[in-house]
Amino acid sequence: MISTTLPIETPEGITFTHELASLADRGKAYAIDLLIRGVAVFIIGVLMALLLGPLGKAGVGLWMIITFIVEWFYYVVFEMAMGGQSLGKRLLGLRVVKVAGHPIGFYDSVLRNLLRAADLVPFTYAVGALSVLFTRRFQRLGDLAAGTIVVHERKTWFGTQAPHIDPRLAQGSPRSIVLSNRERRLLQEFVMRKDRLHPERREELAQILADHYRRRFGMPAETSATDTLVMLHVAASEERTARDAQVTR
Amino acid sequence: MIPAEFVKRRRAEWIELEQIVSDSPAGRRLRASSDGASRMAALFCSACSDMARARASGFPDDLIDYLNNLTARAHNLFYVAPPFPLRRIWDFFTTLFPLTVRRNATYVVAGLLLFYGPMAGMIALSAYDDQVLYQIVPKSMLESVEHMYEKGHASGRGEADDTMMTGFYVRNNIGIAFQCFSAGIFLGLGSIIVILFNGVFIGAIVGFVSQTSSGMNLLSFIVGHGPFELTAICLSGAAGLRLGFGVIITGNRRRTDSLRLAAADAVKLVLGAATLLAGAALIEGFFSPSSLPMAVKFAFGGLCTLFLIWYLGFHSVRVYRRVQADGVKEAV
Numbered sequence: 001m002i003s004t005t006l007p008i009e010t011p012e013g014i015t016f017t018h019e020l021a022s023l024a025d026r027g028k029a030y031a032i033d034l035l036i037r038g039v040a041v042f043i044i045g046v047l048m049a050l051l052l053g054p055l056g057k058a059g060v061g062l063w064m065i066i067t068f069i070v071e072w073f074y075y076v077v078f079e080m081a082m083g084g085q086s087l088g089k090r091l092l093g094l095r096v097v098k099v100a101g102h103p104i105g106f107y108d109s110v111l112r113n114l115l116r117a118a119d120l121v122p123f124t125y126a127v128g129a130l131s132v133l134f135t136r137r138f139q140r141l142g143d144l145a146a147g148t149i150v151v152h153e154r155k156t157w158f159g160t161q162a163p164h165i166d167p168r169l170a171q172g173s174p175r176s177i178v179l180s181n182r183e184r185r186l187l188q189e190f191v192m193r194k195d196r197l198h199p200e201r202r203e204e205l206a207q208i209l210a211d212h213y214r215r216r217f218g219m220p221a222e223t224s225a226t227d228t229l230v231m232l233h234v235a236a237s238e239e240r241t242a243r244d245a246q247v248t249r
Numbered sequence: 250m251i252p253a254e255f256v257k258r259r260r261a262e263w264i265e266l267e268q269i270v271s272d273s274p275a276g277r278r279l280r281a282s283s284d285g286a287s288r289m290a291a292l293f294c295s296a297c298s299d300m301a302r303a304r305a306s307g308f309p310d311d312l313i314d315y316l317n318n319l320t321a322r323a324h325n326l327f328y329v330a331p332p333f334p335l336r337r338i339w340d341f342f343t344t345l346f347p348l349t350v351r352r353n354a355t356y357v358v359a360g361l362l363l364f365y366g367p368m369a370g371m372i373a374l375s376a377y378d379d380q381v382l383y384q385i386v387p388k389s390m391l392e393s394v395e396h397m398y399e400k401g402h403a404s405g406r407g408e409a410d411d412t413m414m415t416g417f418y419v420r421n422n423i424g425i426a427f428q429c430f431s432a433g434i435f436l437g438l439g440s441i442i443v444i445l446f447n448g449v450f451i452g453a454i455v456g457f458v459s460q461t462s463s464g465m466n467l468l469s470f471i472v473g474h475g476p477f478e479l480t481a482i483c484l485s486g487a488a489g490l491r492l493g494f495g496v497i498i499t500g501n502r503r504r505t506d507s508l509r510l511a512a513a514d515a516v517k518l519v520l521g522a523a524t525l526l527a528g529a530a531l532i533e534g535f536f537s538p539s540s541l542p543m544a545v546k547f548a549f550g551g552l553c554t555l556f557l558i559w560y561l562g563f564h565s566v567r568v569y570r571r572v573q574a575d576g577v578k579e580a581v
Contacts, residue, residue: 014301057413058413064419068419068424084325107513111513114430145492154318181305185310188310192310
């Protein structure tokens, strides 16, 4: 199965999921880094020409060493200094971590970045891009060798999107029904998403779920599938609130 | 507990943790002894259990997502890589690199043979049959190299030129070593091509020019940096071979695991090779073109060769035996 998330189990005994970075996001981060490197090399070059001009040819030698370091070790330096992020990755909220979710070490960083030379053959990272597309964890060759992945570091907030629920439906919802956690979450996911779906498509999707609940709770078939699910969602939340209130008391 | 009440009770701590995570510059270590670090540890642990609880109770998805992302970010800050003390650099050259060379002796020997074999072959060929030699490397090219060394180095070269050429050698040679290494991931083929090509080419040049009047000029030039430079190219080839054969010969491991294991050794070989090349670049920039007598240059080249034989041969075997005897776990 194709999945863009990777579960990581921590020593704390919980599992959280990392969202793997897509090829497009990694490409964008690369473009930003390329731009930064280009500008940096240009500025260093101008400064050296102005300040170290008298050095002449010796300055050229120094310049070649600097471009060598920027070419091969830009990523290593930043990944070490910023915990697995280059400047481009930082801007896009990406981070390099080990497959098991640990931070990367010095050798990991050197490996994955030296192997860019293999990933970018024959041109524009063709091999690397194919490798990202065809591996389960979206890894290019350098990632495979170093055992690293690139993940999204997301910041989200909760409780901001409340679903719109028609008050009339809230009135007519059935009483005292007991649902499993999974059933309740399924209903919730549907209700959260319903306003973003085209009405006909929404009804079509709701139909798949509704039959099961209609049979189970003896609800009338003439109510539309969408409304049935919304009513159940309301009922489930109310039931839960009542039950929890009792337990807490 | 209902979600709203859960959030009301726990929210303050989440926001505090969020604050710590956002305030820490990416990847910057929290000082382990500081109050902030222990406070963060406590907040991280309770956020983890909050998430487990939210999941088990079937709380809303956006709440679970929020906690997931918060703990994920805190986790990345909490479990950072250990610092890299300078001592590790010393250990690398005294222990880790020689040990890796010995453990991958097969690949190192293969790298040396793939380079020095064709090189010796071309030198022999140039002594017996010029015409075949020109089939492989064009005569015009060999002659142009000969012209470069006609003048000799008796008058030396300016310091500015020396510095410029050192910079060039660093960028060019280490770049080639890195490319030779990474090309090895394609089943070792890329590395084999690079070292074979270099062996043939350098052998042809040495063989051709040494028979002309410029011969001693060329030999006295390359004898100083040659040992380090050529051995380093062989080592980077060996690193590439290790990588490639890690993909081909997997033993009982999954292919990616086998590659990962091979790469952990290969990266140390190539870093050692890069260091040798940096040394070679300094010698090639300042010592090789100097006006020092040829005898000094040959003596220096001999010493470098002896050092490499001791370092990569005897010393690496000794380190390997010691590590085996101690059963010491190598620091990866």
